[in-house]
Amino acid sequence: xxxxxxxxxxxxxxxxxxxxxxxxxxxxxxxxxxxxxxxxxxxxxxxxxxxxxxxxxxxxxxxxxxxxxxxxxxxxxxxxxxxxxxxxxxxxxxxxxxxxxxxxxxxxxxxxxxxxxxxxxxxxxxxxxxxxxxxxxxxxxxxxxxxxxxxxxxxxxxxxxxxxxxxxxxxxxxxxxxxxxxxxxxxxxxxxxxxxxxxxxxxxxxxxxxxxxxxxxxxxxxxxxxxx
Amino acid sequence: xxxxxxxxxxxxxxxxxxxxxxxxxxxxxxxxxxxxxxxxxxxxxxxxxxxxxxxxxxxxxxxxxxxxxxxxxxxxxxxxxxxxxxxxxxxxxxxxxxxxxxxxxxxxxxxxxxxxxxxxxxxxxxxxxxxxxxxxxxxxxxxxxxxxxxxxxxxxxxxxxxxxxxxxxxxxxxxxxxxxxxxxxxxxxxxxxxxxxxxxxxxxxxxxxxxxxxxxxxxxxxxxxxxx
Numbered sequence: 269x270x271x272x273x274x275x276x277x278x279x280x281x282x283x284x285x286x287x288x289x290x291x292x293x294x295x296x297x298x299x300x301x302x303x304x305x306x307x308x309x310x311x312x313x314x315x316x317x318x319x320x321x322x323x324x325x326x327x328x329x330x331x332x333x334x335x336x337x338x339x340x341x342x343x344x345x346x347x348x349x350x351x352x353x354x355x356x357x358x359x360x361x362x363x364x365x366x367x368x369x370x371x372x373x374x375x376x377x378x379x380x381x382x383x384x385x386x387x388x389x390x391x392x393x394x395x396x397x398x399x400x401x402x403x404x405x406x407x408x409x410x411x412x413x414x415x416x417x418x419x420x421x422x423x424x425x426x427x428x429x430x431x432x433x434x435x436x437x438x439x440x441x442x443x444x445x446x447x448x449x450x451x452x453x454x455x456x457x458x459x460x461x462x463x464x465x466x467x468x469x470x471x472x473x474x475x476x477x478x479x480x481x482x483x484x485x486x487x488x489x490x491x492x493x494x495x496x
Numbered sequence: 497x498x499x500x501x502x503x504x505x506x507x508x509x510x511x512x513x514x515x516x517x518x519x520x521x522x523x524x525x526x527x528x529x530x531x532x533x534x535x536x537x538x539x540x541x542x543x544x545x546x547x548x549x550x551x552x553x554x555x556x557x558x559x560x561x562x563x564x565x566x567x568x569x570x571x572x573x574x575x576x577x578x579x580x581x582x583x584x585x586x587x588x589x590x591x592x593x594x595x596x597x598x599x600x601x602x603x604x605x606x607x608x609x610x611x612x613x614x615x616x617x618x619x620x621x622x623x624x625x626x627x628x629x630x631x632x633x634x635x636x637x638x639x640x641x642x643x644x645x646x647x648x649x650x651x652x653x654x655x656x657x658x659x660x661x662x663x664x665x666x667x668x669x670x671x672x673x674x675x676x677x678x679x680x681x682x683x684x685x686x687x688x689x690x691x692x693x694x695x696x697x698x699x700x701x702x703x704x705x706x707x708x709x710x711x712x713x714x715x716x717x718x719x720x721x722x723x724x
Binding site for chain 2 (some may be wrong): 329330361362363364365366367370371372374375376377378379398399401403404407408410411412414415416417418419421465
């Protein structure tokens with residue numbers, strides 16, 4: 269049982285990854301980022317889940333990606349709606365996002381002497397992000413073990429764990445249910461309404477709704493009339 | 497001639513690296529970080545040099561390393577003085593520092609479509625930092641080309657340039673002189689006095705003074721009576 273830093277956006281995937289880590293690690297240190305997301309609802313969910321899963325500490329780092337990254341997720345351009353995921357890299361891509369998030373996680377993990385970093389990346393139902401692929405995660409793990417004093421001195425060997433990488437969204441939902449994840453306190457929508465309600469139409473909502481439908485479960489956040 | 501992002505601390509090495517980049521690139525985009533350094537003098541030098549070398553833009557990113565990285569450089573513990581560099585990793589090491597800085601540089605480079613990232617890392621006279629070694633920089637370059645949309649789509653191939661990597665401090669000083677670097681507007685000291693004056697005794701000052709002495713040049717910042 270090792271200590272872990274867990275990247276926690278407050279979405280479905282990172283929450284299930286946190287719940288898994290809770291069963292596999294001696295202490296959890298949750299790490300979230302505020303980077304010009306269109307909404308604060310995601311971070312509220314992250315706070316709730318960090319408490320629920322007894323993270324020893326939860327840090328929220330301010331990033332100013334928003335000032336240069338022209339992504340639909342940071343307020344530049346429209347979030348695509350009602351389109352099937354095409355396999356191409358979508359406009360919600362944020363340049364080098366996971367590289368920056370993992371770099372911060374690595375810095376904290378080294379200070380904590382925590383050998384594990386959990387990330388909820390998914391390469392199956394994912395929307396084509398280059399930094400959610402296994403080859404990216406392998407390369408980051410190799411980098412981590414070259415970059416740090418703790419690794420060079422042999423005190424730690426860093427491991428990037430992406431336990432959802434090869435799961436379908438339906439499998440992630442079933443796994444979350446088995447672990448007693450409260451899905452009502454997760455947030456996936458790229459473009460929520462004023463009260464934080466899921467739109468049901470963006471890529472993230474569609475993948476989520478399809479996942480719950482395929483798992484035979486009801487999503488507590490599903491908009492009225494929505495279905496996968 | 498390509499566009500470049502240049503990591504610029506305001507120190508001697510990153511300034512010489514900027515001056516080199518000025519002759520090799522079509523446009524320069526300088527990137528500095530404020531991360532709980534003990535002093536502002538370094539960033540003033542970075543601003544001055546970015547103007548001098550006609551960077552198209554100079555961004556300063558706030559990092560909150562200081563809140564967790566227990567490094568002598570971020571105000572935790574004493575900066576070592578009057579000691580020969582030992583080869584061991586010193587207390588001025590900041591966990592995963594260059595990984596975080598390069599991750600930001602990569603994000604900006606992708607937005608700019610700039611294929612080159614310059615870093616003033618040095619593996620000869622350096623003080624044992626794991627993230628200044630060639631194998632770390634090679635691993636980061638490989639990562640950059642897996643992590644980003646621009647690389648995956650074949651529009652860019654990122655290159656991490658560390659032109660000072662194999663130079664001695666004396667060679668860096670001579671190179672800077674040949675390029676007409678104004679050394680008076682650089683800052684190397686880990687632990688300067690109230691007015692920003694170099695202490696002459698920390699590892700960074702000692703390496704710098706030795707470098708100027710070996711190059712047969714006077715350091716305009718040398719404290720009275722100091723020598724390499």
